[in-house]
Amino acid sequence: xxxxxxxxxxxxxxxxxxxxxxxxxxxxxxxxxxxxxxxxxxxxxxxxxxxxxxxxxxxxxxxxxxxxxxxxxxxxxxxxxxxxxxxxxxxxxxxxxxxxxxxxxxxxxxxxxxxxxxxxxxxxxxxxxxxxxxxxxxxxxxxxxxxxxxxxxxxxxxxxxxxxxxxxxxxxxxxxxxxxxxxxxxxxxxxxxxxxxxxxxxxxxxxxxxxxxxxxxxxxxxxxxxxxxxxxxxxxxxxxxxxxxxxxxxxxxxxxxxxxxxxxxxxxxxxxxxxxxxxxxxxxxxxxxxxxxxxxxxxxxxxxxxxxxxxxxxxxxxxxxxxxxxxxxxxxxxxxxxxxxxxxxxxxxxxxxxxxxxxxxxxxxxxxxxxxxxxxxxxxxxxxxxxxxxxxxxxxxxxxxxxxxxxxxxxxxxxxxxxxxxxxxx
Ligand SMILES: [Mn+2]
Numbered sequence: 085x086x087x088x089x090x091x092x093x094x095x096x097x098x099x100x101x102x103x104x105x106x107x108x109x110x111x112x113x114x115x116x117x118x119x120x121x122x123x124x125x126x127x128x129x130x131x132x133x134x135x136x137x138x139x140x141x142x143x144x145x146x147x148x149x150x151x152x153x154x155x156x157x158x159x160x161x162x163x164x165x166x167x168x169x170x171x172x173x174x175x176x177x178x179x180x181x182x183x184x185x186x187x188x189x190x191x192x193x194x195x196x197x198x199x200x201x202x203x204x205x206x207x208x209x210x211x212x213x214x215x216x217x218x219x220x221x222x223x224x225x226x227x228x229x230x231x232x233x234x235x236x237x238x239x240x241x242x243x244x245x246x247x248x249x250x251x252x253x254x255x256x257x258x259x260x261x262x263x264x265x266x267x268x269x270x271x272x273x274x275x276x277x278x279x280x281x282x283x284x285x286x287x288x289x290x291x292x293x294x295x296x297x298x299x300x301x302x303x304x305x306x307x308x309x310x311x312x313x314x315x316x317x318x319x320x321x322x323x324x325x326x327x328x329x330x331x332x333x334x335x336x337x338x339x340x341x342x343x344x345x346x347x348x349x350x351x352x353x354x355x356x357x358x359x360x361x362x363x364x365x366x367x368x369x370x371x372x373x374x375x376x377x378x379x380x381x382x383x384x385x386x387x388x389x390x391x392x393x394x395x396x397x398x399x400x401x402x403x404x405x406x407x408x409x410x411x412x413x414x415x416x417x418x419x420x421x422x423x424x425x426x427x428x429x430x431x432x433x434x435x436x437x438x439x440x441x442x443x444x445x446x447x448x449x450x451x452x453x454x455x456x457x458x459x460x461x462x463x464x465x466x467x468x469x470x471x472x473x474x475x476x477x478x479x480x481x482x483x484x485x486x487x488x489x490x491x492x493x494x495x496x497x498x499x500x501x502x503x504x505x506x507x508x509x510x
Contacts, residue, residue, distance in 0.1 A: 085167050085493050091481045094490075098482045106469040113465075116439055120470070123436045127474035130432055132363070132425050133177035133205040133407040136185045139164045139418070140507025142372055142411030151416050153497030154507040158185045159196060161507070166200035168421055171488065173478035175425050177205040179407045180252065182245045183215055184508040190251050197252075205256065206298065206360065206405055207249035211238045212262035212306070225263040227283035228276040228312045235283050242287040250292060256405060257291065258333060258360065259284070260300040264307030264314075276312050281325050288326040298333035298360040298405065299323050303340050305370055316348050320357055331359020335409055336386075337370040338362075346385040353393035356401040362409035363428055372410045374420050376427030383427065384463050387435035395440070411509055416494055422484045426471060433467035 095102075110120045139161050140154040155161040162178070169176045178197075187193040197203065211226030219237060224230070226238035246257055263280065265271035288297055301319045302311055313319055316332050323330035332352055339345055352358035365373035376383045393399045408424050411417070439458055446455040472482050481487045 085163075085496065086170060086481075086487060086491050088170075088479070090491065091170070091479075091487065094487050095476060095482050102469065102472055102476070102482055105466075106473055109466065109469045113437060116437075118437055118439070123433065124470055124473050124477065126436055127429055127433055127471060128478055130174060130429060131177050131406065132175050132428055133179040133405065134165045134168060134175050134421055135179040135181065135208075135407065135409055135411070136161050136165075137181045137507075137509040138408060138411045138421060140411070140509055141415070141417055142413045143510055144413055148413065148506075150504055150506045151494070152503040152505070153494055153499075153501045154417075154505045156501060156505045156507070158187055158193060160501065161185065162193070162196050162200065162202065164418060165202060167493070168418060168425070168484075169200070169202065171481045171484035172422065172425050172475055173480035174429060174475070175421070176202050177407075178202060179206045179208060179258070179409075180204050180249075180254065181208045181210065181509075182248055183210060187248065187252060193252065204249070204252040204254040206258045206407065207245050207252070207254045207256070208258045208260070209242045209245040211241060212260070222262075225261075225271075225276070225312070227259075227261055228263040228271075228280040230275075230279075235279060239283050239286050243290045246287075246290055246292070246295075249295075255294070256296045256298055256360070257287070258298045258300060258407075259287070260302065260333075260335075261311075261313055262306050264304075264311035265309050266307055267309055271310065271312075273310065277318070280312050281322055284322050284326050284330075288330055291329065295329065296359050296405075297323075297326060297330040299326075299330060300333040300335055300338065300360075300362070302335065302338040302370070316352065320352075320355075323357065323359075331404075332357050333360040333362060334358065335362035335364070335370075336375070336383075337364045337366045337372065337409075341368060345382065346389045349386055350389040350393065353389065353399055353401045356399070358401055358404050360405035360407060362407055363424060364408065364410035365424075365427075372412050374410065374412065374415070374427065375408065375424040376431060377423075380427070380431065381463060383431040384434045385459075387431040388438055388459070388462075391432065391435035391438070392440065418493070419485055419488065422488060426484070429471045429474070430467060433470045434462050434465065437465055437467060438462040 220234040299319045301313045319332040363375040365377040443458045
């Protein structure tokens with residue numbers, strides 16, 4: 085869709101303005117004793133997985149409106165992700181959903197991935213819907229179900245997802261359960277937990293030795309009285325009982341309003357239990373808005389904890405799997421994903437320009453206002469030239485969304501795939 089030559093031409097036309105802003109920022113940061121080159125290298129090595137379910141417009145409970153030109157199969161989804169990665173060189177990973185994106189022809193999917201230099205990162209199971217022809221229903225739960233045959237079916241599904249993942253060289257299984265109850269008394273809490281834990285332990289045993297299992301929590305929705313895995317504590321307990329390679333996955337939209345997510349992140353990193361991250365933005369709940377669109381300061385504070393822990397030699401937590409999990413209903417999904425990747429990298433860059441030794445000093449001195457000044461000073465620094473420089477050095481475009489618009493990509497996709505093509509998903 086967009087050739088390397090077009091990217092070079094674009095970058096040439098924007099080069100002067102870019103160097104001017106980068107030089108200005110470099111001066112500011114050098115005065116703060118911050119190594120600009122090191123930060124650009126860190127941004128360059130940050131890779132974000134794009135979910136296969138986010139390439140079409142998402143729906144609401146009330147309707148779904150296709151933007152047109154949506155990918156109709158896995159191959160087209162891979163091509164869309166390749167386009168994003170050509171522009172930002174930071175999103176070469178795919179988070180794959182089964183059964184929405186079952187690879188029909190494995191060798192051809194593998195060669196397409198190779199052609200575009202993409203990798204499948206995590207495979208996601210789905211026991212929150214019934215699939216056509218499925219023997220037992222998940223209406224009253226899956227891994228927690230009171231009936232053994234339903235649990236067995238859900239376990240077998242997860243094992244099948246692992247098998248697909250092995251063929252596609254994935255590295256982790258992500259499990260999110262919709263299991264829960266809508267009314268008090270409906271579900272025996274301890275029994276539901278025990279059955280879930282038992283099912284997860286069985287799935288864990290089928291995990292390849294170099295894989296991790298990511299257990300995602302959510303406080304409410306689709307069940308509104310209780311969820312079997314409502315919080316990080318439950319994810320933590322389930323992971324601990326499954327084994328060393330089971331870890332907690334934090335989805336930004338899966339918290340009650342005003343939850344201090346940055347503190348949860350710090351706690352999990354402290355205990356080497358943060359396995360993965362689902363980025364999205366929200367105002368109220370699991371709103372699936374663009375990352376950083378509503379609460380950029382919170383996103384920065386979360387990244388501050390991540391960056392702090394990642395540079396601390398005492399912390400053994402491996403770098404978590406970074407993934408986007410959002411599928412909005414009113415934007416061009418590709419524009420939404422370009423904006424999300426950029427917002428994530430900007431928050432990361434802001435965290436990297438925190439004057440960390442000064443912050444620690446102020447914390448130790450109980451200098452309340454001083455510590456806050458350090459944080460806000462970093463947040464209010466316009467770090468976008470660092471992110472652009474990372475794109476540029478990796479062969480991407482200085483402004484991915486601008487070139488995407490100027491080259492009329494969506495109109496060309498509509499011409500190619502049709503106005504009413506709809507991607508699989510919710
Ligand atoms: Mn999620």
